Amino acid sequence: MLQISGSAKAQKRIKIDAERDMSAYLMVYFKDDTHGLYMALSQDGYSFTDVNNAKPIIAGDTIAEQKGIRDPYIYRAPDGMFYLALTDLHIYAQKAGYRNTEWERDGKQFGWGNNRGIVLMKSADLINWSHQVLRVDKAFPELANIGCAWAPEMIYDEAKQKTMLYFSMRFGAGKEKVYYTYLSDDCSKMETLPKPLFEYPKDVAYIDADITRVGHKYHMFYASHDGTSGIKQAVSDSVNAGYQYDPKWYDPEPAGCEAPTVYKRIGENKWVLIYDIYRINPHNFGFSETSDFVNFKNLGRFNEGIMKSTNFTVPKHPAVIQITRKEARRLAKRWKLNMKF
Template structure:
């Protein structure tokens, strides 16, 4: 089994792929250059927060934030944000990007304007960090993301995509309620482990940034646990969980945005109580390495076959 990492960079606000034969050393398939330019696929001419999953149909699903935080500086718009920050908040946006592929090379592409889909979302301030997971009860890909109305508190919601992954079909509903009012909760990541669903997320509270909540239901009932799960002493976000193939070991990866320069951090667990710090990419003593790229942000990892890896590498050779 091989592994595929999807990520973006602040420098280009575009989509990148890297592959690994062992889940430890990753090589960018395009020599550190984006595989898809954010300027070509996003309403705001930039993407962030790519997430990839594989559905029961064998297809790959990528969901991304449609947002460029440096668009004014790069001459892509006249204002800092699409709408005034005093009303709509920092980094405001209204769109997600959905892509679907059966070979990791040819992709469908749709810009999904949340505010135009449902009257209930007219006042949406943000649509950030979308992820997908298959819901066997609904037989659909569930899409969950961070949002707020106007410039209010960030929280996580879920909806469902149509079979072709072109839009959302359900009014978004709350995914998880934090016990303290006014605390931003963002960047949810759900993985089914055994008969339970593990939600990792960011809480802008103390102590710690990354938390875990567990439920027997995919779209609700997540029990709050105050225990921090990452070892970092600086800011972290974008937790994502993946399993080392053929083992009971899971890797929790997170964006250490507080590091200078930013980097990805990693911890391993087998019981979801104890997390062993693996360090960051290319840190002394860390088993996690990159060979031809630096500065990855807000990514996700899935298992792929060696044949799928070879096809990607051959295509971008």
């Protein structure tokens, strides 16, 4: 991977990746019924249209050892490449005929939804993707008995000039917390033993961390299982340390939420916090908007307010990035989507 400074190509990418060059939004998500990857485009950041008419663009059984993926995250690296990180897990694989047991390993020893892999994908154009499975349990001897590796995300650490991968992990059937590691330059393997990113002050699980850099601060939203499941925030001056516990709940939902993610509105001093409201039926996304990461305006759920999903329902675990007009047009053309960019 190219460094942020140095080559002319890297400098060119910085210019292209400036917010002034962005014109649209790309959401990735999955669905429980297929365990496949979906994409949705938006012109304004409020209304999203699935590119493949609510059908997977990539089937989970074509890329994952467990024949299903969950929790997709999309990341634009400084070298101009796009990366996807996904949980290698099918929670209904026995019913779907992919295995003879409920889980890959004994549920009493390794817990609910036990898995050991992360699917890493790479693309130059958002259309053609290579993929591999990163077996977390095989990366270091110390990780041989992990109980899960869920909800991976990626962020560039400018101080180290390396991509940091962070994900929810537990040992055996213990409580989950978020760990971080640094990837090789081609983002294909872990180079450092994962370490806890943040220590929750109580003996409870927390998962699904999402880090957003705003100025010189890093805002980490995560799902805390502190009596209920909801969204909390911790802030630090460093991407991998120093996060301060904040007891406040940041989602307005009475039902259980998880999978927080944040995206910035193009050209505005506004950020949108999305959360997966998984304890309602049918499940849905909720949205809140902020300019200061202290005060949040509740925008409601998809299709119950200003936020719209035009041709899809019951999405799970989203991530959103800004993309250029050229990138949006390429996706629309590939999927024969009638949207003008």
